[in-house]
Amino acid sequence: METPQPQDELGLHLKRPCLVISDLARSLTLYRDILGFTLDYQSEASPDSYLYRVFQLPAEAQLVFASLSTEYEPRAISFVEVKGIELPPPSVPHRAAIVIRVPQLAPVIEKIVTRGLEIVEPNTFNAPPNLHFTEQGFWDEDGHLIVLYDIKMLDDCAD
CATH class of the missing domain: 3.10.180.10 (2,3-Dihydroxybiphenyl 1,2-Dioxygenase, domain 1)
Known part of the structure; x- marks a missing residue:
């Protein structure tokens, strides 16, 4: 009989949404102070961060990653603050x-x-x-x- 591996026992899991934003302080005022999330941590992304590739951001962009929790959900949402470039407007619909x-x-x-x-x-x-x-x-x-x-x-x- 095979020994179950940790990933087998955990199964499907939605970790968190990650939003690209232009101003972390402004977003924290909304998501923390109005909606009630708490800031877990924030840190500058390294130049070789996966965030550049996954969000298709140019190398000249400066990134700060932040993670927020709720009382019941650790790291429920995260942000990638992008400075040094202008973000395009969101598409509609x-x-x-x-x-x-x-x-x-x-x-x-x-x-x-x-x-x-x-x-x-x-x-x-x-x-x-x-x-x-x-x-x-x-x-x-x-x-x-x-x-x-x-x-x-x-x-x-x-x-």
């Missing part, structure tokens, strides 16, 4: 979105609107057995589509 559950959607959206970010009208729906979802999208300063949602029990929605 959007080809990806980051979907994030927040404890209470309305106060977060208020802060996002106050920040001047463009939002999408909210959507609500019910799902079995007795869940009420509200979801609302917005675009961060770098044009990434972010969809936030919260969940309530239908009994709680009647109050």
Whole structure:
């Protein structure tokens, strides 16, 4: 009988989305201070970093990598700050979105609107057995589509 290897036991795992951004401090203000992520670490990327190849960035770009966590998900999202070149605008239609559950959607959206970010009208729906979802999208300063949602029990929605 073969001994199971660690990778066999772990199976499929989604590690985290990684967003290319133009200003780490600005992104931290949104993702940390408004959405509630915590900064785990940040570091400058070496000139031979895989980030250059995978994101197809030119050698003259200076990169800083940062990883953020939630209370329940270590390293849930990461950023690659790119300086020294201008990033192209995102394409439309959007080809990806980051979907994030927040404890209470309305106060977060208020802060996002106050920040001047463009939002999408909210959507609500019910799902079995007795869940009420509200979801609302917005675009961060770098044009990434972010969809936030919260969940309530239908009994709680009647109050």
